[in-house]
Amino acid sequence: MLRYVVRRLLHLVPVLLGISFLVFLLVHLVPGDPVRVMLADAGSPEQVERMRHQLGLDRPLHVQYVSFVVRAAQGDFGRSIHTRRPVAHEIGFRIPYTVRMAVAATLVAVAMGVVLGAIAAIHHQSPLDYGTMVVALAGVSLPNFWLGLVLILIFSLYLRWLPPAGADSWLHLILPAITLGTSSSAIIARLTRSSMLEVLRQDYVRTARAKGVGPRRLVYRHALKNAMIPVVSIVGMQFASLLGGAVIVETVFGWPGIGRLAVDAIFTRDIPVIQAVVLVAAVIFVFTNLLVDLLYGLLDPRIRYA
Amino acid sequence: MEAGRSHWAIGLSRIRRNRGAAAGVVIVLFFIAASALAPWLTDDDPLAVQFDQRFAPPSLRHPLGTDSFGRDLLSRVLYGGRLSLSVGLIAIGISDVVGIPLGLITGYRGGRFDDVVMRLVDLWLAFPGLLVAIAIVAVLGPGLQNVMIAIGIGGIPGLVRLVRGNVLSVREQEFVEAARAIGGGDAHVVRVHIFPNVLAPIIVLTTLRLAGAILSGVGLSFLGLGAQPPSPEWGAIVAEGRAYLREAWWVSTLPGVAIFATVMGFNLLGDGLRDAFDPRLR
């Protein structure tokens, strides 16, 4: 097991290098001179050169890349062009918020998804099954900015139950988590359903049923647990895609996470910030997947680490 | 070849029986037709302002009401559908044009080429979808064209992976071996024997990805990174109407319904197709 983990970690090195290279390239793909763009129209030629030097943009490309990786590995992404604060500081502040929202959304997604999926599977090919699956499909089809808007209108404005914006308490987390979790819950529902159908067809379940295990016990003790194995892997994937969806939801709910930071950075052409956000999101994704793979092995005794 | 045809036949007959897919087809065709026929369905210009008609609620004259400039929302939604639908179609077109040949070639050739391509694909997949699009928009600058390109590029790796996986499973089958044995060139084998047999999953995925691409497109426009007002693109209408949600709810909610329904249509259709071609998931 330990050897497996170490091997997987070693495999990550080229992946991380590749990711960092793509992210590094961003600054050089920007049309126009990034320094001019950053200074808007205020810069004299000397100012432009000074800034270019400060940012290290006057060095050869490979030197820039090596220094980028070395610094990024130490959590140093330079300073934001817009705020002039260290990017690491900007991001460090916001990551916990985004992660908190993504975790809450994942919980919502899993709770809603597993329940819907299980209901559909148990009532296979009944109206309840079809109805549940249509609901799930509707969940993936809802534009999340629109859902967020409608939730704010209903729960903040008319019912006045929940705050529309901010990040003070867990109350602030409810609406964004539901908004963000809805589409994932639909995906999880589908997978839970098909996975459970698969399991319910298996011999051991049939045997258990023949032995007279009650349907409730059958579902909870046998089917659901085994059906969860593939679901775990999709939850990992979904967690990462939530990081992307967070961009929109954070904007709607005024949530101080890295998604909104990225959007703001686009308007100000704050390339170091965009680089760092994308890099961090990709790294989180890679490690989440690793974690999920390892968890998967723990859950499924059929997988052996050779 | 024979196996392929019967597969199609079975699939098609299943689709006909699938009510969800049927509903999906109807919805999708409805919105495509409505956008395409916009000039014949409404006399209103989606950009024409009428300052004495501001914030008219839905009525016979303005079935979806008017917005803050007195523009007719029905015509905006109809014409806007052209934009939002074409964002999805063109984005998917971009990823298909690159992704399908690449998946076919890499799956068929295998070897080092395949190793390298799949490494790159895995790398690319490490970036969450919408963030890739945002990073690309950051480079290209906001705008509807750039959003299409961004979503298109973002869709390539998933497609390559799917096509390749299906090619791998077809490549070793007897009829392919036979075709090769009788001297079919690689290009011929891929085109005639492999491609038709991986087409079904591609169609399924393309339909579902269309739904996703439309959603990403309106999402980016909503953020202000795509179409910009006065463009009647759906995401932009919703974003513009937000400021008036309290007094003129129809401005952003009704176009929101159009987005939802269209995406739902594609999802129903894709879902039905998947059920038809991949009966294991029934």
Added chain:
Amino acid sequence: MRRWGTFPVLLVVLALLSGLAGTGGAAPARGGTLTMVIGSDPPSLDPHRTPSVNIAHAVMYETLVTVDRRTGEFIPALAESWEISPDGTAITFKLRRGVKFHDGTPFNAAAVKATFDRLVSKETNAPGASWVGTLTRTDVVDDFTVRLVFSKPYAPIFSSLRISFLAILSPAAIAKMGADYGQNPVGTGPFRFKQWVPNDRIVYERNPDYAWGPAHYKNRGAPYVDQLIIRIIPDEATRVIAFERGDIDILPGAPARDARRMMRDGKFPFIQIPTTSGTYLGLNVKRAPVNDVRVRRAIGHAINTDEVARIALEGLAVPMMSPIAPTIWGYWDGVRQFALNHDVERSRALLAEAGYRPGPGGAMTKDGKPLEFTVWTYARMTNVRIAVVLQAQLRAAGIKLNIEQMEPATLLASTQRGEHDAILISYGWPDADILFYFFHSSRLPTTNRVHYVNPQVDKLLEDGQTTVDTAKRLEVYKQLQRVLLAEVPWVPLASELSVNFNQAYVQDIYYDKYGNLLLLDAVRTR
């Protein structure tokens, strides 16, 4: 005249400038937290490292002078008095004694020198450095006397001096924090910095040592409230909802549409004030078809600024007749007789003079080509709304307007290359000297975005900077406005009004004429 007729709001505004009704004679309630909201984080709380300053700086920093909220005159703040040398190249400030920075450092001439030296140093590269104009050095005369020395007179300096860009910083903190000053900012203001959660809130606490409030406050000592929170909510709709729910006590600058609705509902007290900003249509005088002054004038007459203010800006704006907004120092009221009033007939006549004839569909046409130009603007909702209205108005006069939106950075870069026909943007600055940046030939091609070169205008703009005598300086800008209205490099459009709401339990908050929120007297009655 008629342009002004529909805007009696201005009178209301002036009446309200003096603030809300007071709390009466009873002792003011103390304690509690005030929460206000703004739309975006300040880039930095270090005034030397931010391209823009706002309320987040104003509550914790102080400047040498400030502006009286009632009269609009410059009054002492950290400086007790000042004296301008006869040739206008030096200003000597007597500084207030007994002032302490939040970190305990005493405020004195050395602090002022350290601040200004840092502001203008090449190493700091401060975006705000241009606000001091021709300042060459800062001399310490004695502990509480400091002299600003200019290479030539810089008349607009007082307008700059009251802005947080020129706030005085703690020399001890500068030495200690260096470039990170903004993360632990230290000022002398009534509130001191406590915490900043980016994109969420900035928290300040009452400065208990504060005892040097400017004269336009009733309270000259420490603020009555214990804590001030500035929430950051970028989305306009969400910001308003948060206020209406009661999560926020003070909502400055409500979005126009919501402001209209809330003013109508009358649930919340509000203060409406003009802003020192102006939005204009800038015409690239080097590019056809707008290189023809007759075409530019025709465009001006085709535009109905009343409608721009009423429809695009939801009535919360004042139509502009001059490139200088009425709230800006240097505005000349006589300009109305030269203004480009809405007159489609006049517009058509001018176009006929320039060789255009009505063609198919009413489009004005010359040599078989319809009159058409493209305006660039950046994707800010109000600008886009104005562009949409202009498009409709110009169409009625037979002129086709295309709208192109871009992000600010691209817009600025492209206007430098002169590839634009027209731009639609806004500026904000309390002194007419701002026009130097837009029309002086030395500002080509950066901020002179209309590529306008006119030696007469250059001279007037230079005189505007060096003329220290106020009456003479006003005369200079009067001339300038006449020339600019004849040449029409800009079609002035509208100056926005700002409507500021607060909860009824918040009392004695004021705004000065530049829209700055003044909180020293503020109390929370529950």
